Amino acid sequence: MDKQILILTTTRDFLGKFETGNVKILKEMGYSVHYAANMEDQRDLFYEKDMEELGIYVHHIDIERSPYMVRNNKRAFHQLTEIVRKYRISVVHCHTPVGGVLGRLLGRYFAGDGVKIIYTAHGFHFYKGAPLINNSVYYCAERLLAHYTDILVVINEEDYTSATRFRLRKGGRVYRVPGVGLDTDRYHIFTDEERLRGRKALGIKEDQLFIVSLGEINENKNQIAVLRALAFMRESGQDISGVVYGICGDGFFREYIEKQIRNMRLEDQAKVFGYRRDVQEILGCADASVFPSKREGLGMAALESLAMGVPVIASDNRGTREYMKDGQNGYVCGAQDIKGFAGGINKIWFMNEDEKKKMKVRCRETAERFEKRYTEKIMREVYITADKMAVEAKRHGKTG
Numbered sequence: 001m002d003k004q005i006l007i008l009t010t011t012r013d014f015l016g017k018f019e020t021g022n023v024k025i026l027k028e029m030g031y032s033v034h035y036a037a038n039m040e041d042q043r044d045l046f047y048e049k050d051m052e053e054l055g056i057y058v059h060h061i062d063i064e065r066s067p068y069m070v071r072n073n074k075r076a077f078h079q080l081t082e083i084v085r086k087y088r089i090s091v092v093h094c095h096t097p098v099g100g101v102l103g104r105l106l107g108r109y110f111a112g113d114g115v116k117i118i119y120t121a122h123g124f125h126f127y128k129g130a131p132l133i134n135n136s137v138y139y140c141a142e143r144l145l146a147h148y149t150d151i152l153v154v155i156n157e158e159d160y161t162s163a164t165r166f167r168l169r170k171g172g173r174v175y176r177v178p179g180v181g182l183d184t185d186r187y188h189i190f191t192d193e194e195r196l197r198g199r200k201a202l203g204i205k206e207d208q209l210f211i212v213s214l215g216e217i218n219e220n221k222n223q224i225a226v227l228r229a230l231a232f233m234r235e236s237g238q239d240i241s242g243v244v245y246g247i248c249g250d251g252f253f254r255e256y257i258e259k260q261i262r263n264m265r266l267e268d269q270a271k272v273f274g275y276r277r278d279v280q281e282i283l284g285c286a287d288a289s290v291f292p293s294k295r296e297g298l299g300m301a302a303l304e305s306l307a308m309g310v311p312v313i314a315s316d317n318r319g320t321r322e323y324m325k326d327g328q329n330g331y332v333c334g335a336q337d338i339k340g341f342a343g344g345i346n347k348i349w350f351m352n353e354d355e356k357k358k359m360k361v362r363c364r365e366t367a368e369r370f371e372k373r374y375t376e377k378i379m380r381e382v383y384i385t386a387d388k389m390a391v392e393a394k395r396h397g398k399t400g
Contacts, residue, residue, distance in 0.1 A: 006080075006091070010095075019035075021180075023056060029387065034058075059079075062076045066098075090116065095122065107150070108148045116150045118149075123318075127317075146163075147169065149172060151175065152166065182367060209345070211290050211313070212288075217247065219253060286310050290314075303367050313330055313345060314330060314331070
């Protein structure tokens with residue numbers, strides 16, 4: 001029987017966004033790849049046929065994003081134990097907070113069977129400046145669950161420092177990757193013709209300042225800060241009629257954001273584009289992207305912008321500190337610094353053409369060290385290590 005690995009996440013869209021490169025590596029290594037998530041999430045546009053083309057086995061489980069949905073997540077855990085047994089899974093690679101918890105609990109449950117656990121933390125919920133509950137409850141939870149983790153993968157320097165202090169299973173390893181891998185062929189600097197064509201398709205005039213935000217519309221992504229910055233600019237006597245702010249994404253905060261757009265009388269400035277699969281077409285014709293997240297593990301949306309030569313106006317957090325250089329590839333301010341965001345928007349707006357060209361080059365240079373080839377190289381090493389661990393465990397009939 002082929003070697004079997006299970007990729008575990010919370011929602012079905014995770015695979016198409018982040019895991020296709022890993023699937024290809026695993027297939028090359030001779031693994032049959034299983035994918036478990038809540039397949040009833042209808043927001044995803046990564047269809048079953050796309051999964052079939054990757055040659056993976058898909059399993060629906062009743063997992064929920066919220067850890068407080070105990071009944072559903074408990075049922076999901078039992079469903080996972082059946083999948084591991086039935087298909088003789090030897091390695092589980094888990095992602096997302098709840099998926100990470102259930103995956104590591106599988107490691108505890110199947111400790112005697114030698115099932116190896118890889119956990120990728122896309123940003124620990126404890127971090128410098130986080131609320132006390134994050135830096136106590138979440139820290140303790142991660143520290144405990146590390147005991148059932150064979151390989152821990154992190155995506156930024158702060159998390160790597162924390163991860164190296166955890167006690168993993170005997171022989172456990174910690175790896176740091178530069179995100180999930182940036183496709184710099186797909187995300188490239190647009191020509192003037194491509195830029196003009198994209199703006200025309202979106203109804204954006206050449207003399208307008210077009211800024212965009214990419215990502216789920218929720219409290220953490222903090223799109224409200226940009227709206228407040230625009231309102232502040234107008235209240236300060238500035239004419240903002242030449243600004244268009246496009247919000248690409250969907251989420252449970254969308255209705256709230258749309259209401260705030262009306263309340264702030266920003267209907268002519270702010271547009272909610274919703275979930276888009278053509279984000280590179282929108283990014284490529286933007287003057288800047290605004291990335292106001294309160295917290296980020298890294299922030300692929302910002303890196304995609306930089307790869308396209310589009311400067312980023314970002315909030316200061318552990319993720320953006322990995323690549324943002326204030327005044328070099330954009331501007332940085334606090335997540336709640338409305339004047340700071342307004343200042344960043346104005347700096348981009350009134351920047352001369354020569355400086356725009358220089359910043360475009362610096363943006364692209366910043367993004368290059370996050371190219372997918374670097375991530376894939378490390379992930380290949382991660383899977384080779386896990387494979388050796390699984391073989392050794394099978395040989396001895398236990399985890400060690």
